[in-house]
Amino acid sequence: MYIIIILLLGVFAIVALNFKNIANSKEDQYNAFIEKGNEFLSSGQYDSALAEFDRAIEIEPTDIGTYYLKSSIHLKLNDFNNVILNTTKIIEIDKFNPLAYYLRAYSYLQNKDFDKAIKDFSESINMNISAEYLPSAYSGRGEAYLGIKNFMKALDDYKKAISMDDKEYLYFKNMGLIYLKVRGYGEAVEYYSKAISLKPDSSECFNDRAFAYILLKDYENALADVLKAKELNQSFAALYKNYAYIQIKLGDIKFAEESIKKAIALDSNNGDFYIILAAINLINDEHEPFYNNLELAENIGINFLDYFQDDMFDKVRNSDRFLKFYRKLFF
Structure with a gap:
C-alpha cells in the first residue's frame, strides 16, 4: 500500500495546483461540476464524482487536473485500466509529465504488463520526477524487472531505492x-x-x-521463524507450506502432510504447495499421486524450482517420467 498512499498524495497535490491556476479562468459551469464532483469524492460516492468530472472534461478537455482526479478515484477502486486511460490522456496533453508516467507505470505493474511498466517508470525517472517519488519509481521498476526475471537489473533498482530511503521495509523484503x-x-x-x-x-x-x-538447511532457525509467522497470522497459508517442509526434514511425515493440506485448504492456487504434497507422496511411495500433484503444481504455476534440488527427489531424479516433467519447466 505504500505506493498507493504516495500516489494519492501526489495526485491531490497536483490537482490542487491545477485548480489554483484555473480558478479565475474557467467557466462557472466547469467550476460547478468540479466542486460537485469533489463533494461526491469526499463522501465516497465515486460513480457520481466521476460523472461530474466527465461533465467538466466536456467543457475543458485539456485540463489535466480533472484527469488526475479521475485517476485518483480509479486508484482507490483498483481499476487500473481506467488509470491507464486517464494518465494516457494526460501524457497526450503534456508528454513531459513525469507523474503521469509514474501513475501509468504503477497501473501497468498491477496488471502485470511488466515491459510497459519498465518503460514508463524509466520515463518518469529520466524526466527527473521529484525526490518524493524517485525511490518508489526505482522500486516499482525493480518489481517489474523481477516480473520478467531480470534479476540483476531488479537488484540494481532496489539498491538505488534503498540508497534513497532505507526505512521502507518492502524494499528489503523484495x-x-x-x-x-x-x-x-x-x-x-x-x-x-x-x-x-x-x-x-x-x-x-x-x-x-x-x-x-530451509534452503540453507538451517532447520532450527527456520522452525523458529515459521512459528513466529504463525503467531502473527494463523491464516497465512504459505507458512504451513514451510512448516510442512521443515517437518519432512525432521522426519514427522504425518504432521507434514497435515500442515501442507492446511496450506492448500487456505489457498489452493499456489503451485508450490503441491510440490511439497508431491514430495510427501514420494516419501510414502505413492508414485501416481506424486506425478498428479507435480502436474497440478505446473498447471497452477511454480514460484521456485529449487525444491527439486532437494535430496528428497533422489528416488525419481533419473527416471524418464520425472525428467520429462522437469524438462518441461525449462522449455
Whole structure:
C-alpha cells in the first residue's frame, strides 16, 4: 500500500495546483461540476464524482487536473485500466509529465504488463520526477524487472531505492526475494532480517526468511521463524507450506502432510504447495499421486524450482517420467 498512499498524495497535490491556476479562468459551469464532483469524492460516492468530472472534461478537455482526479478515484477502486486511460490522456496533453508516467507505470505493474511498466517508470525517472517519488519509481521498476526475471537489473533498482530511503521495509523484503531467486540464500536472510527490523509484525517476512533458512538447511532457525509467522497470522497459508517442509526434514511425515493440506485448504492456487504434497507422496511411495500433484503444481504455476534440488527427489531424479516433467519447466 505504500505506493498507493504516495500516489494519492501526489495526485491531490497536483490537482490542487491545477485548480489554483484555473480558478479565475474557467467557466462557472466547469467550476460547478468540479466542486460537485469533489463533494461526491469526499463522501465516497465515486460513480457520481466521476460523472461530474466527465461533465467538466466536456467543457475543458485539456485540463489535466480533472484527469488526475479521475485517476485518483480509479486508484482507490483498483481499476487500473481506467488509470491507464486517464494518465494516457494526460501524457497526450503534456508528454513531459513525469507523474503521469509514474501513475501509468504503477497501473501497468498491477496488471502485470511488466515491459510497459519498465518503460514508463524509466520515463518518469529520466524526466527527473521529484525526490518524493524517485525511490518508489526505482522500486516499482525493480518489481517489474523481477516480473520478467531480470534479476540483476531488479537488484540494481532496489539498491538505488534503498540508497534513497532505507526505512521502507518492502524494499528489503523484495531484495530478499530476488536473492532467493538467484540462490543467494545467505544474502536473502540478511535482507529479510533488515525488513523484519523495520516491520517486526510482518508474518510474510518471517515466513520468507524461514524459507531461506530451509534452503540453507538451517532447520532450527527456520522452525523458529515459521512459528513466529504463525503467531502473527494463523491464516497465512504459505507458512504451513514451510512448516510442512521443515517437518519432512525432521522426519514427522504425518504432521507434514497435515500442515501442507492446511496450506492448500487456505489457498489452493499456489503451485508450490503441491510440490511439497508431491514430495510427501514420494516419501510414502505413492508414485501416481506424486506425478498428479507435480502436474497440478505446473498447471497452477511454480514460484521456485529449487525444491527439486532437494535430496528428497533422489528416488525419481533419473527416471524418464520425472525428467520429462522437469524438462518441461525449462522449455
